[in-house]
Amino acid sequence: MRRTLFNDEHQMFRQSVRRFVENEIVPHNEAWEREGMVPRAVWRKAGAMGMLGPNIPEEYGGSGLNDFVYSAIAIEEMARVGAISASLGFSVHSDIVTPYFLHYATDEQKERWLPGIASGELIGAIAMTEPNTGSDLAGVRTTAVRQGDHYLLNGQKTFISNGILSDLVIAVAKTDPSARHKGISLLVVEQGMPGFRRGRKLDKIGLRGQDTAELYFDDVKVPAANLLGEEGQGFAYLMSMLPKERLSIAVMAVAASEAALEMTLSYCKERTAFGQPIGSFQNSRFKLAEMATEVQIARVFVDRCIEALNAGELTTEEASMAKWWTTDLQCRVADQCLQLHGGYGYMMEYPIARAYLDARAQRIYAGSNEIMKEIIGRSLGF
DSSP states (O other): OOOOSOOHHHHHHHHHHHHHIIIIIGGGHHHHHHHTSOOHHHHHHHHHTTOSOTTSOGGGTSOOOOOHHHHHHHHHHHHHTTOHHHHHHHHIIIIIIHHHHHHHOOHHHHHHHHHHHHHTSSOEEEEOOBTTBSSOGGGOOOEEEEETTEEEEEEEEEEEETTTTOSEEEEEEESSGGGGGGGEEEEEEETTOTTEEEEEEOOOSSOTTSOEEEEEEEEEEEEGGGEESSTTOHHHHHHHHHHHHHHHHHHHHHHHHHHHHHHHHHHHHHOEETTEEGGGSHHHHHHHHHHHHHHHHHHHHHHHHHHHHHTTOOOHHHHHHHHHHHHHHHHHHHHHHHHHHGGGGGSTTSHHHHHHHHHGGGGTSSSOHHHHHHHHHHHTTO
């Protein structure tokens, strides 16, 4: 089914991203998976070709393209070649962190940070999750106490994407612990601030090339000038940005599903058993037909969600539907595709094995899929 999202400029951008991915990412992706990190030099190269925050205005070094389609293209092209780790890091930076600066930063803050964010010189992260607080953001225990011209920040965060490489961390903290969600504020912690330290680079089963870490804030003096938006409005800001975050994950899920299906189709045509390609057996054809149909349905829905986001019409419930259904689908597709590969699918030398491992986290972060169902259920009047 022909996709109707793209104009000529989009297609030109896709070709540029594809060349970049094939030249700068594909040859090194396996090494980054082993090392557990994408080098900073690659971030700067991605920034130079316009992949990082394409919606950043031109006066701050960006492309000024207020169109999520460009971000979707970048995600799709990296997923197409199995570079999910790099894709996640870039997407967290561009599609999750950058919008907070665009919407809530002062002019002075934008001038200070956005050029580096666009160029890849400043890598962004957002620190929400804590050891005892996952999807319940109102329960964060990190505190930020105002003391004159600064806040004294104390707390611990975990599972933070870009946690090791990040230069700018948006820390979710309680400036009024007695007010629950109405006491949450966002503070930008910068690399090198005394008391800000990184813990372990976490050893994940998948997404191994994407640096995920623990962060510690021990009496960090964060200048009041680093408050993002208004004090006490952090929870509202987080809620307003989550639909875009969840849609970016859905985009990745569909693109990864398409890639897994494509590599499995090729394998089923080449691999023979009992004197014929394994794809010619009825069970294989049925499984492939089911996956092809579901992936197409997911593609159509997610494309419609992208259009809705660009029009300012994407609802929290729709984004939750997209995130839940497509990430569940990604896991089902990866599992079934691995099964069709047989024993070879269990070998890390086959890309489907990495696709299987990378898929699992998608159902957990940005709000678990159980939380997505809760959001959808409440919207139905329950």
